[in-house]
Amino acid sequence: MKAIDLNAVEFVSLLASDAPAPGGGGASAVVGALGTALGNMVGALTVGKKKYAGVEAEIRDLMDRCTRLQAELLDQVQADEEGFVPLSKAYGIPKDDPARAETLERAAVEACKVPMHIMELCCESLDAIAVLAAKGSRLAVSDAGCAAAMVRAALESASLNVFINTKTLRDRALAEEMNRRCLDMLDRYGRLAGEIFESVKAGFFQ
Numbered sequence: 001m002k003a004i005d006l007n008a009v010e011f012v013s014l015l016a017s018d019a020p021a022p023g024g025g026g027a028s029a030v031v032g033a034l035g036t037a038l039g040n041m042v043g044a045l046t047v048g049k050k051k052y053a054g055v056e057a058e059i060r061d062l063m064d065r066c067t068r069l070q071a072e073l074l075d076q077v078q079a080d081e082e083g084f085v086p087l088s089k090a091y092g093i094p095k096d097d098p099a100r101a102e103t104l105e106r107a108a109v110e111a112c113k114v115p116m117h118i119m120e121l122c123c124e125s126l127d128a129i130a131v132l133a134a135k136g137s138r139l140a141v142s143d144a145g146c147a148a149a150m151v152r153a154a155l156e157s158a159s160l161n162v163f164i165n166t167k168t169l170r171d172r173a174l175a176e177e178m179n180r181r182c183l184d185m186l187d188r189y190g191r192l193a194g195e196i197f198e199s200v201k202a203g204f205f206q
Contacts (some may be wrong), residue, residue: 002028002039002077002078003021003022003026003077003078003081004074004078006028006075010086011030011184015027020081020084020085021046021080021081021084021089022077022080022081023080023084023153023160023161023195024115024157024158024160024161025076025083025084025115025118025158026076026080026081026116027082027111027155027157027160028071028075028076028118028154028155028157028158028161029073029074029076029080029118030073030074031150031151031153031154032073032118032121032122032125032151032154032155032158032159033069033070033074034150035074035125035126035129035138035146035147035149035150035153035154036066036069036070036073036128036129036146036147037066037070037149037152038143038144038146038147038149039062039066039125039128039129039132039151040066040067040070041049041138041140041143041144041150042129042132042133042136042140042141042144042147043060043062043132043136043141044063044141045136045140045143046059046132046135046137047059047060047063049137050134052114053154054069054136055135058131058135059132059135059136061205062128062131062132064147065124065128066125066128069121069124069125069128072121073085073118073122073125073154075116076114076118076180077123079114080114080118080161081115083111083113083114084111085112085113086107086110087107087108087109087111087165088105089107090103090104090107091104091124094111096147104168105169105170105171108166108168108169108172109165109169109171110180111165112161112162112165112166113162115158115159115161115162116162116178116181116182117157117158118150118154118160119155119158119182119185119186121158122151122152122154122155122158122185122189123155123185123188123189125147125151126148126152126155126189126192126193126196127133127192129140129147129148129151129193129196130192130195130196131143132144132147133147133148133196133199133200134143138178141203142199142200142204143199144196144197144200145199145201147195148193148196148200149197151193152189152190152193152194152197153174155185155186155189155190155193156186156190158162159177159182159185162178162182163182166178166179173192178203
């Protein structure tokens with residue numbers, strides 16, 4: 001059975017075990033999906049309300065985007081496992097095997113791809129959450145702030161699953177390019193998530 005098909009209790013127990021996957025990447029994907037779903041909920045509590053009729057079409061479009069992102073993020077749980085297991089096996093190759101270094105290099109590059117994609121999906125999610133926080137139902141604004149905080153956590157967590165592998169790469173040009181892409185996302189979207197959270201929080205003290 002795929003990890004994502006387990007119930008919540010089973011998934012958490014598996015995550016806490018010594019199984020090679022799910023790990024940080026899979027957990028990041030789940031957290032990102034949960035945060036995105038909270039943003040989607042803000043939309044669901046906004047549409048159909050007379051007060052928000054002027055933004056209903058925009059909110060519905062954002063809900064469609066969030067629904068797609070939720071599904072894509074959950075798909076990354078299995079994808080991350082498939083990307084990491086070969087790396088785990090490569091570390092088991094005897095150190096005197098002449099093919100070990102090249103095998104590890106290829107596996108490490110592959111293991112970076114899914115967490116980088118998780119980051120990209122989180123960035124898309126935060127773009128949607130920013131609008132939902134600004135234009136969605138005020139009764140659900142705390143959920144928009146929670147959504148931003150959770151997706152930011154997923155973004156940051158996924159980045160560490162890239163950096164641990166780029167550090168080992170012999171191709172430093174490729175490593176630095178991947179690091180740059182991740183750092184750019186962390187800077188831009190970490191800031192956006194923080195702005196959403198602080199804006200929501202400030203509204204409770206006015």
